[in-house]
Amino acid sequence: MHILAIEGLTKRFPTVTALDRLTVTAGPGVTGLVGANGAGKSTLIKILLGLLPVSEGRATVLGLDAFTQGAEIRRLVGYMPEHECLPPDVSATELVVHLARMSGLPRTAARERAADVLRHVGLAEERYRPIGGYSTGMKQRVKLAQALVHDPKLIFLDEPTNGLDPRGRDEMLTLIRRIGTEFGISVLVTSHLLGELERVCDHVIVIDAGRLLRSSALTEFTQATESITVEVEEGADALAGRLAELGQTVSPLGRTLLVEVRGPETYDAVRDAAADLDLCLIRLEQGRQRIEDVFREEAARV
């Protein structure tokens, strides 16, 4: 069964076409929706929640029509917005209990569910303190908890890793994977970074300027995008030359170098090259290729 079925969906704002005849489907599990800023990801989610009218086309969510059965859909799905949306002067517990009741849970059930999901997202004692004092990572967890509290069949996570440090990002991604597997809740998660979604998704949809660029199971993606980002204090050009000599595929990207991963020998090559040239390595990061570059690569290949 399709969790999402989108057919010829077009959304025009007065000055911009946010979605342009988009046709795509997604099954159960974790689906990544990837696109650069302004690609139309958030717009698509709002349409799927039945909150935004469309110009043309149709969309179903869990078999329900997004334009006529929005209320039923909103009963069955959870939504984590991309922007900040938490009142600072209430505690996580109070907020999540209240929002559980707004999803129709009776008072006692709302309390139990809120305690459960806050534990699952990893908020401990701090959940009794006002949200205003939380770190970005904790706030993202509260946003995730409120999306899960009514035990939805499907959740929409709009840029859940935004603003997180690398460790917070990893934890959030691990949590998303658990939601899709252990919790048995289907997930549609957006990001402007393809690399980070590779780790957690079963399926990835790439859109650009509201158009479908690609929709495929994860395995097809990985080869094309497995790369590492290398940043040195200075001497990037020398390093690029040296890596090329060592048989690696290198492309400069701003102040950084993108090195295609062939296998463990790629990491050795980076290490050796940096050591040989006596360069100060300040960043070595896996799979954080920006989606724009995938487009550039694909466009270059066509």
Next chain:
Amino acid sequence: MSEIYDIGYRHYDGPRLGRAHTTLALGVHSLRGVFGLGRPARSKIMPFSLAAVMMFPVVVSIAMMALVQQRLGDYSGYAVVMQAVIAIFLASQSPTVVAPDLRHRVLPLYLSRPVTIAEYVGAKVAAMTVAMFLLVAVPLTVMFIGDLLVDLPGPPPTGEYLGAVAMAAVLSVLLSTIGLALAALTPRRGLGVASVITVYLLSTGAAPMIFAALYSTGHDAAAAWAWLINPFWLVDAVQAGLFGTTQHIPEGSYPGGPVPALIVLALIAAAVAVLAARYRKAAAQ
């Protein structure tokens, strides 16, 4: 065995209540918020101090009835006499009902649930209306109970009391829709308080000034309309028209006929329209 097991994720298969329940829960939650219940102690100071001030004439009135067999004032004039306190309550508490959700963009968390924007706004207006009504009707009722217990000579003023309570309901709808509309347009709490109090002070200050200006230039009939600029005198005019009660104005008299009542309805409609427009815009973001 005393180990704690991680029982893993549990699904929820209990009841999911309908939208009537949800809206009621939101209304009750907002009403508690107006009085600072379930909030830190400092949130309770303002509403409860003002509610206590509202009881002050009640206590004096009951004491006077018991000791010197006289009423301090009439039931129908209570809201007009206490208007400054009621206006301060409206100004200080309206922002707590609408401002945080707008300012911190919490609305999407509601709208991605079965709650509709109309139910959300309806629950907020209902909560503020009930709060305003309690603020005025509870002291009136306590005063009336005191009146019955003291049992002054002559029949108890039951009709006037009931009329005053009915007018308290009308006043509450009028004030809360206007107060929430102003607070929703200025989602920073301080500004919200200031805007409501400014509108009240302007209406209160302008009414006697315009009255005097028109009266002294011989426009007596037109001058009567000046009082209706202030919402408390406006509702007092409706009350006087309906029940023939005293007109609680410094001088002159209200215009008669159905127009004051129509103005009340028009103001409520306008405030609701402003709220609807404000929230439609917020929902589209």
